[in-house]
Structure formats: structure tokens, C-alpha cells
Amino acid sequence: MNGTDSMTRRKLLTAIGLAGAAAAAGGLQAGLARALAAPTGVSEAVYGGGIGCSNCVIPTTIAAIRGKTDSGAGELYYVTDPGQEGHFRLDPADAASADNTGTVLVSAYGERFKRLYGREPVNAAWFGTKGDGIANDTSAIRQAIAAVSTGTVYVPPGSYLINDTIEVPPTLSFICEGALVYDGEGTAVKIGSDTAYTRNKTYKLSVDKKTINFAGSSVGVEFVNLYHNTIELGSVTRFSKNVLLSAKNGFGFYSNFVSLGMFQYGKVHVLIKNQNKGWANGNEFYGGSFTGGYDQAIGVKFETDYNGLNGNAFYSPKFEMGVGGTRFTVPVHMVNCSGNRFIAVRTEANNPNYFAYLKDCLDNHFDFTMALSSTKLYELGKSLRNAVNDNKTLLFDSGFIAQKCNYYNGDKVFVRNLDLLSLDGAFQRSSVVESGVSLVTFNGQSVNCATLRMILSLYVDTSLLKTFRFVKNTVPGTGTRLHFRCLDASGSLLTGESVPVTAGDGWEYNRYIVSSNEPYLYTYYGGTYTESNDSVLTDIRVHPDVKTIQLLVAMKQLISFQIYGIGSTGPELCRIWTNSNNDRAYAVAAPTLGEYRKGTILYDDNSTVGGYAGWVCVTAGSPGTWKRFGAIEA
Numbered sequence: 001m002n003g004t005d006s007m008t009r010r011k012l013l014t015a016i017g018l019a020g021a022a023a024a025a026g027g028l029q030a031g032l033a034r035a036l037a038a039p040t041g042v043s044e045a046v047y048g049g050g051i052g053c054s055n056c057v058i059p060t061t062i063a064a065i066r067g068k069t070d071s072g073a074g075e076l077y078y079v080t081d082p083g084q085e086g087h088f089r090l091d092p093a094d095a096a097s098a099d100n101t102g103t104v105l106v107s108a109y110g111e112r113f114k115r116l117y118g119r120e121p122v123n124a125a126w127f128g129t130k131g132d133g134i135a136n137d138t139s140a141i142r143q144a145i146a147a148v149s150t151g152t153v154y155v156p157p158g159s160y161l162i163n164d165t166i167e168v169p170p171t172l173s174f175i176c177e178g179a180l181v182y183d184g185e186g187t188a189v190k191i192g193s194d195t196a197y198t199r200n201k202t203y204k205l206s207v208d209k210k211t212i213n214f215a216g217s218s219v220g221v222e223f224v225n226l227y228h229n230t231i232e233l234g235s236v237t238r239f240s241k242n243v244l245l246s247a248k249n250g251f252g253f254y255s256n257f258v259s260l261g262m263f264q265y266g267k268v269h270v271l272i273k274n275q276n277k278g279w280a281n282g283n284e285f286y287g288g289s290f291t292g293g294y295d296q297a298i299g300v301k302f303e304t305d306y307n308g309l310n311g312n313a314f315y316s317p318k319f320e321m322g323v324g325g326t327r328f329t330v331p332v333h334m335v336n337c338s339g340n341r342f343i344a345v346r347t348e349a350n351n352p353n354y355f356a357y358l359k360d361c362l363d364n365h366f367d368f369t370m371a372l373s374s375t376k377l378y379e380l381g382k383s384l385r386n387a388v389n390d391n392k393t394l395l396f397d398s399g400f401i402a403q404k405c406n407y408y409n410g411d412k413v414f415v416r417n418l419d420l421l422s423l424d425g426a427f428q429r430s431s432v433v434e435s436g437v438s439l440v441t442f443n444g445q446s447v448n449c450a451t452l453r454m455i456l457s458l459y460v461d462t463s464l465l466k467t468f469r470f471v472k473n474t475v476p477g478t479g480t481r482l483h484f485r486c487l488d489a490s491g492s493l494l495t496g497e498s499v500p501v502t503a504g505d506g507w508e509y510n511r512y513i514v515s516s517n518e519p520y521l522y523t524y525y526g527g528t529y530t531e532s533n534d535s536v537l538t539d540i541r542v543h544p545d546v547k548t549i550q551l552l553v554a555m556k557q558l559i560s561f562q563i564y565g566i567g568s569t570g571p572e573l574c575r576i577w578t579n580s581n582n583d584r585a586y587a588v589a590a591p592t593l594g595e596y597r598k599g600t601i602l603y604d605d606n607s608t609v610g611g612y613a614g615w616v617c618v619t620a621g622s623p624g625t626w627k628r629f630g631a632i633e634a
Contacts, residue, residue, distance in 0.1 A: 056076075057076050057077070057078050057087070058075055058076065058077050058078065059077075059078050059080050060077045060078065060079060060080070061079060061080060061081050062079055062081050062084060062101065062105060065077060065079070065088065065105045065107055065113055066099070066105060066106065066107055066108065067107070067108055068107040068108060068109050068111070069107075069108050069109050070109055071090075071109060071111060072090045072107065072109075072111060072113065073090055073092065073111075074090075075089075075090070076088075076089050077089070077113065083125040083126075083129075083156075084101075084102070084125060084126050084128070086115050086116070086117065086126065087115065087116040088105060088113040088114065088115055088116070089113065089114060089116060090111055090112070090113055090114075091112050091113070091114045092111075094112040094114070095110070095112070097112050100127060100143045100146070100147055101126070101127045101128045101140070101143065102115065102122070102123075102124075102126035102127035102128070102140075102143060102144060102147055103115040103117070103122070103126065103147045103148075104147075119151070121151065121152035121153065121154035121175065122144050122147055122148045122151065122152070122153050122154065123144070123154050123155075123156065124137075124140060124141050124144040124153060124154065124155040124156070124160075125155075125156055126144070127140040127141070127143040127144045127147070128140045129141060129144075129155070129158070129160060130158075130160075131156065131157070131158020131159060131160055131178055132158065132159065133158075133159035133160070133161055133181055134161060135161065136161055136162070136163060137160040137161055137162060138161075138162040138163055138164050138166070141153075141155065141160065141162065141166055142166065142167075145166070145167070145168060145169070145172065145174075148172065149171055150171045150172065151172065151173070152172065152173040152174070152175060152202070153168070153172055153173070153174050153175070154175050154176075154177075155174075155175070155176040155177060155178055155180075155205075156177055156178060157177045157178045158178040158179075159178060159179050159181055160176075160178055160179070160180050160181065161181050161183060161210075162180055162181070162182055162183070162184070162188065163182070163183045163184045164184055165184075165186060165187050165188065165189070165190055166180070166188065166189045166190070167189075167190045167191075168189070168190070168191040168192075168203075169193065170192055170193050170196055170197065170198035170199075170201075172201065173201045173202040173203065174191065174201075174203050174204075174205065175202065175203070175204045175205075176204060176205040176206070177204070178206075179206040179207070179208055179234070179235065180205065180206065180207045180208070181208050181209075181210050182207060182208070182209050182210060182218075182220070182239075183210040183211070185213070185216045185218055186216075186217075186218060186219070187218070187219040187221075187222050187244075188207050188209070188218075188219065188220050188221060188239070189205065189207055189220070189221040189222070190221075190222045190224065191203060191221065191222070191223050191224065191226070192222075192223055192224035192225050192226050192246075193224060193225060194224055194225070194248050194249060195249060195251075196225065196251070197225050197226075197227045197251055197252075198224075198225060198226045198227065198229060199226075199227045199228055199229065200228055200229065201226075201229045201230075202229070202230045202231075203223075203229065203230070203231045203232065204231075204232040204233075204234075205221065205232075205233065205234065206233070206234030206235040206236065206261070207220040207221050207235075207236050207239075207242075208220075208235060208236070208237045208238060209237065209238035209239050210238075211238070212238045212265055214240050214267055214294065216240065217240050217241070218239045218240045218241070219239055219240070219241045219242075219244050220236040220237075220238075220239040220241070220242045220243055220244075220266075221233070221236060221242075221243055221244070222243075222244040222245075222246055223243075223244070223245050223246065223253065223256075224246045224247075224248060224253075225246070225247060225248060225249075225251035225252065225253060225278070226245075226253055226254075226256050227252065227253075227254050227255060227256075228254070228255045228256065229256050229257075230256070230257045231256060231257070231258045231259065232258075232259040232261075233258070233259065233260055233261045234261040234262070235261055235262045235263075235264075236261070236262075236263055236266075236269075237262070237263065237264040237265050237266065237292075238264070238265045238266065239266055240266065240267045240268070241266065241267070241268045241271050242263050242266040242268070242269045242270065243263070243269065243270045243271065244271050244273060245270070245271065245272045245273065245280060245283075246273050246275065246278065246280075247273070247274045247275070247278030247279050247280040247308070248274075248275045248276055248278045249275070249276050249277070249278060250276070250277045250278065251278055252278060252279045252280065252281065252308070253272070253278070253279075253280040253281075253283065254279070254280070254281055254282055254283065255281075255282050255283065256283045256284070257283075257284050257286075258283060258284065258285045258286070259286050259287060260285055260286065260287045260288030260289075260317065261287070261288070261289070262289045262291070263288065263289065263290050263291070263299075264291050264292040265292050265294065266294075266297065267294060267296065267297055267298070268297070268298045268301050269290050269297075269298070269299050269300065270288075270299070270300045270301070271301045271303060272300070272301070272302050272303070272309065272312065273303045273304065274303070274304035274305060274306045274308060274309050275305060275306075276305070276306075277306050277308075278306060278308070279306065279308025279309065280304075280308070280309050280312065281308055281309065281310050281311045281312065282310075282311040282312065283311075283312045283313075284312075284313050284315070285312070285313065285314045285315065285317070286315050286316065287315070287316055287317065287318075288314070288316075288317040288318065289318045289320075290317065290318065290319045290320070290321055290331065291320050291321060292321070294329075295329075296329070297321055297329045297330075298329070298330055298331075298332075298333045299317075299319050299321060299329075299330070299331040299332060299333075300314065300317070300331065300332050300333070301332075301333040301334075302333065302334045302335065302336075302337045302340070303335065304335070304336050304337060309336065309337035309338075309340075310337055310338045310339040310340060311339050311340065312340045312341070313340070313341040313343065314340075314341065314342045314343065314345075315343050315344060316343070316344040316345075316346075316369075317331075317342065317345055317346075318345075318346040318347075319331035319332075319345070319346065319347045319348070319350055319355075320346075320347075320348050320349050320350070321349070321350050322348075322349030322350050329350055330350065330355070330356065330357050331347055331350050331355055331356065332355060332356040332357070332366075333356070333357045334356060334357065334358050334359070334361050334364060335357075335358075335359045335361070336359075336361070337361055337364070338361060338363050338364065339363045339364065340364045340365075341364070341365050341366075341367075342364075342365070342366045342367065343367045344367060344368075344369045345366060345367065345368045345369065345370075345371070346368075346369055346370040346371075347368065347370070347371045348370065348371070355371070393564060393565045394562060394563075394564055395460075395468075395563045395564060395565050396458075396460075396562065396563040397560070397562050398560045398561050398562070399560055458550070458551040458552075459548055459549070459550055459551075460548065460549045460550075460551060460563065461547070461548055462542050462546050462547055462548060462549055463489070463547045463548075465565045466541055466542050466543075466544070466546075467540070467541045467542075467565070467566040468540055468541075468563060468564065468565060468566060469563070469564040469566055470482060470540075470551075470561060470562070470563055470564075471561060471562045471563075471564065472561045473559045473560045473561060474559060482551060482552075484540075484549050484550065484551060484552075485549065485550040485552070486542065486543075486546045486549055487546070487547060487548040487549065487550060488545060488546070488547055488548075489547045491548065586602065586603050586604070586605040586614075587602040587603070587604070587605060587614070587615070588604070588605050588606055590602070590615045590623075590626035591615075591623040591624075591626065592623055593623060596617045596620060596621070596622075596623060596624045597617065597620050598617055598618065598619060598620040598624070599616070599617060600616070600617040600624075601614060601615070601616050601617075601629075602614050602615045602616075607632060608632070609632055609633070609634055610632060610633075610634040611631075611632050612628040612629060612630055612631055612632065613629060613630025613631075613632060614628075614629060614630060615627065615628060615629070616629045
């Protein structure tokens with residue numbers, strides 16, 4: 001090389017800036033060392049002129065390096081191809097790496113030249129992306145991802161046509177400032193792994209399908225098993241599922257920060273899905289504009305074959321998916337999930353003006369900043385555990401219930417004006433019908449018949465009002481569960497299994513979980529039901545055939561409770577009564593089993609002249625200390 005073929009250091013600084021020159025510092029220092037020993041001056045040796053300066057930076061092209069038929073040892077090259085600029089140097093120890101255009105170039109001489117780039121992101125443009133929306137950039141982007149084991153892959157602004165899936169492994173962040181345009185079927189981009197977590201990574205991208213085709217199952221971008229990552233989505237449009245957030249194979253989609261952009265022309269814009277014991281919990285979503293839906297389009301959908309889909313929060317989403325005519329669109333579709341929140345929601349023109357489909361859900365809450373006056377929850381499958389500013393009327397306040405419960409002595413419950421109810425201590429599952437109206441069974445967690453001897457029995461008339469909220473005030477640090485029996489107009493126990501039911505019938509909350517891998521949701525109505533958790537709120541809706549519900553509850557942890565009618569205009573729609581005599585609890589002897597609070601009173605069911613009115617607990621315990629009270633005159 002002569003002086004005119006070499007890029008001088010001064011020109012290099014002008015061409016690539018100080019940051020780029022720093023990457024070449026090793027070569028320049030070597031040149032300076034030789035220059036000090038050379039007969040010509042240092043200035044000529046380092047800046048050009050004088051000697052041949054074999055250690056200066058040599059401007060070249062990718063094609064020129066590939067065409068080299070001699071060794072490039074000792075030289076530092078600067079590739080000048082637009083968008084692919086950078087420094088390359090021979091790696092004499094590598095005789096196997098393939099040419100990938102971006103970070104490895106193989107010459108005709110058989111040598112491997114490696115890009116010098118330090119810790120900066122790997123740029124997809126190095127690998128030959130065009131970003132013009134016409135050339136196929138699939139291979140170049142894949143090569144960029146394959147070129148690095150850890151770190152970040154960067155795609156600069158532009159429009160990148162791809163025709164096959166781009167897969168990003170758990171070890172990489174992926175920042176795409178441009179838009180990916182997908183001309184294929186299946187999944188455009190998949191980030192993460194089906195069999196491992198992806199942690200503490202950053203993702204930014206937009207994905208648009210070139211042509212709309214909802215006949216298949218196309219997915220814009222799928223995030224799989226991500227744990228504590230940052231995601232920024234720009235525009236994702238025209239896919240059957242625009243965004244799929246997956247939790248699979250015992251792993252989770254958990255504690256991620258997700259910025260939502262614009263979603264258009266999708267059958268499901270954002271699908272959060274659990275599969276094979278996966279769980280999608282505790283994620284935060286911000287923003288999101290959901291528009292331009294098609295028939296049966298859904299904005300955000302929760303789907304699960306497992307019980308872990310809870311605690312997700314959406315802040316300030318905007319839904320305007322209406323398509324006119326009689327087509328059906330729904331902003332939110334939730335089945336079998338709990339404790340999710342939609343905050344500061346704007347909803348408009350979502351034909352037919354329903355906001356959400358809710359079935360078998362717990363404690364999901366919605367807060368609106370703007371909604372049309374006609375907007376309401378979709379009625380089929382409505383679960384009133386989902387608080388949506390429904391009208392509530394107080395129907396019943398128990399007050400302090402310690403003196404109002406019915407006594408159980410280990411064999412019989414002392415209920416006045418009703419046949420005695422025997423208890424066998426077993427737990428009646430909701431899918432099993434009681435063998436007879438006189439048999440009542442309880443859950444050991446909700447009404448512990450072995451230790452809790454005070455049981456309140458209450459009847460609620462449901463002939464006109466079908467939706468209720470039970471609010472419980474429990475002993476601090478504890479919880480309690482309510483037990484219900486569904487009765488028909490004659491007072492007989494309904495047998496749900498014998499009555500045809502359809503989606504939306506029955507008691508719509510999680511009944512119980514059989515085990516971690518078995519179904520746990522039932523659409524039966526009738527029979528008996530016990531709450532599945534210790535929530536302060538219990539909201540239920542009953543089938544039209546249920547005319548009365550009997551509420552059974554233990555007094556140990558429950559101090560008081562209230563019953564509200566939801567959607568009612570006044571208490572005249574509902575009667576509530578107890579089956580005890582003047583709200584007094586009766587017994588034939590002082591308790592020998594069970595745990596009681598001080599001050600609990602039991603009235604003697606066999607009181608006589610000269611005897612006593614009953615027993616009072618003077619020392620709390622199991623069963624505590626009991627004394628007679630209320631001498632009756634002879």
C-alpha cells in the first residue's frame with residue numbers, strides 16, 4: 001500500500017468521529033510505535049505520506065475484503081459500504097467461521113476478518129438489510145441475531161419486509177426502530193423460549209402484516225415466558241392475533257412492564273394466554289389504542305387452561321373498535337381469571353356497546369374516564385365480582401353475630417322452627433348434589449364442624465333479585481368462607497346436574513380447584529356451593545330457577561356481614577330472614593367441644609320453672625368456661 005491508498009488518521013476522525021476512531025486505537029498505537037523507529041518523521045508515518053504506513057486504517061469495501069487473494073495480516077480496514085461502515089481486522093486463529101456479512105467476512109485467500117465493535121448493539125444493517133419495504137430482509141435480521149450470544153440487536157429506522165418467523169432467544173434484547181412488514185403466515189416474531197425464562201431484557205418493535213387474512217392463525221409478535229422485562233410496542237396490525245403473551249409449560253409471563261401502542265385490524269389485539277400450567281400474573285400495561293376491529297373482534301383477551309392469570313393492570317387503554325351494523329366487538333374478554341384491573345379506561349363505539357365479556361372470574365375491576373351512556377358489561381356470563389359501578393342497595397346488616405348463631409353440639413344443629421339439620425363434617429363439592437334436603441355438609445375451612453359450634457343460617461329471597469354482594473367483617477388476620485344452598489320455589493334443593501345449562505348459567509365464580517392439573521370450573525346451578533377463597537367481597541348471580549338461597553356461616557372469625565342487592569332500586573325486592581327464634585342460639589347443655597369467645601350465650605332449649613335461661617361463656621377457650629345464668633322463678 002502506498003500513502004495515497006491509506007486513510008489518514010485526521011481524515012478518519014473526520015469520517016467516523018472520535019468514537020469510531022477509539023475502536024481502532026490498537027492499530028494506531030502499533031503504527032505510532034513503528035513510526036518512532038522509522039527514519040521519517042512521526043507526523044508523516046501516522047498521518048500519511050512518507051513511508052507506506054502499513055498500520056494505518058485502510059478504507060475498503062465488503063466486496064474488496066472478500067476478493068482479497070493475499071494475507072491481510074497486520075492491517076486495520078474500514079468498510080465504507082453505506083449502512084455497513086465499520087472496522088475489520090484479521091483473526092488469524094479462526095479458520096472456520098462462516099461469512100455473515102455483518103461481523104465476519106471471509107476473503108478469497110481463506111482468512112476471517114472480524115468487525116471491531118465493543119459493547120455497542122449489533123446493527124442489523126451491517127448484515128445487509130435494506131429497510132425499503134421491498135427487499136426481503138428476513139435472512140439479514142436472522143444473521144444479526146445469530147451473530148451474538150448476549151447483548152442487543154438493533155434494527156434502524158425503515159420498513160423491513162420479512163416472510164418467515166424472526167426468533168429472538170432469551171439471551172438478547174431486540175430494539176427495532178423501524179417497522180417489520182410480514183408477508184407470510186404463522187408467527188412473524190417470537191421472543192423468548194417455551195422451556196426457559198427470559199429475564200431483564202428490553203424489546204421495542206412494530207409489526208404489520210402486508211395483507212389481511214384472518215382465515216389462518218397468524219400472530220404478529222409472541223412473547224413467551226418473560227420475567228421482569230421491558231416491552232415497547234408501536235404499531236401491530238392485520239394479524240388474527242396481533243400480540244400473544246404466552247405462559248407455557250410451568251413457566252410464567254410475570255412482572256413485565258409493557259407499553260402498548262396502536263392495534264388495528266385484528267381478530268384479537270392482545271391475547272394473554274396460559275398453557276400447560278403456565279401463569280401470566282402481575283404485569284403492568286400502559287396506554288394502548290384499540291381500533292378498527294372486525295366481526296367478533298376482541299381488544300384484550302384472557303385465556304387459560306390453568307388457574308394462574310391474575311394481578312395484571314392496564315392503565316389508560318383506549319377502545320374504539322366499533323365497525324357498524326350488527327357485528328359484535330368487545331374490548332375485554334375474560335374467562336377463568338381474577339384480580340385484574342383496567343384503570344382510566346376510555347371506551348366508545350364498541351358495537352353493540354358492551355365493554356366486557358366476563359365468565360368465571362374473580363375480583364376484576366374497571367375504572368372509566370370516558371364511556372358512552374349506553375356502555376355496559378356484556379350480560380351473558382356477567383360476574384358481579386367485577387366491580388363496574390353497579391347500583392347497590394343494602395338489604396341486610398347482621399350486626400354482631402356472636403349471639404345470633406345456631407349451636408351445633410357435634411351431632412345436631414339447633415335450628416328453631418325447622419327440621420334439625422345433621423352435619424357429617426365432610427365438604428360438599430359444588431358439582432355433587434346433596435342426597436337430601438335434610439343433609440348439609442361443610443368445608444373444614446369455611447365452617448369447621450369439628451371445632452366451630454356456632455352456625456348462622458340465613459335465607460335470602462331471590463325470586464325477583466338475582467345478584468348480590470356479601471361483604472364480610474372478619475377477625476383481623478383471618479378470613480371465613482360462606483356456604484350456600486340453592487332452593488326452588490317449594491324450598492327443595494335444586495339439582496343442577498339434572499337441568500340443562502348453557503354458558504352463562506349458574507353461579508359464576510371459581511367454585512374450587514380439584515388439583516393443579518384438573519378442570520376446576522362448573523356451569524351447574526343448584527346443589528351446594530362454598531366460596532373458593534377468603535375474599536372480603538363475595539358477589540354472586542343466581543339462575544332464574546333459584547328462588548331462595550340459604551346462607552350458612554360459622555361465627556368464629558366472622559364478626560358481622562352485610563348483604564347488598566346489585567342493580568336493585570330498593571329492599572322491597574328481597575326478603576331476608578333467619579330460622580332462629582328471635583335471633584337466639586339454643587342448646588340442651590353447655591358446650592364440651594368447640595372454641596368460643598367470652599360473652600357467647602346459649603339459651604336452654606329445655607328450660608323449666610326453677611331452672612335457668614341458659615349458659616354464658618365467661619372465659620374464652622376450647623370450649624371455654626360456661627356458667628348458668630337467668631334463674632327462672634318457681
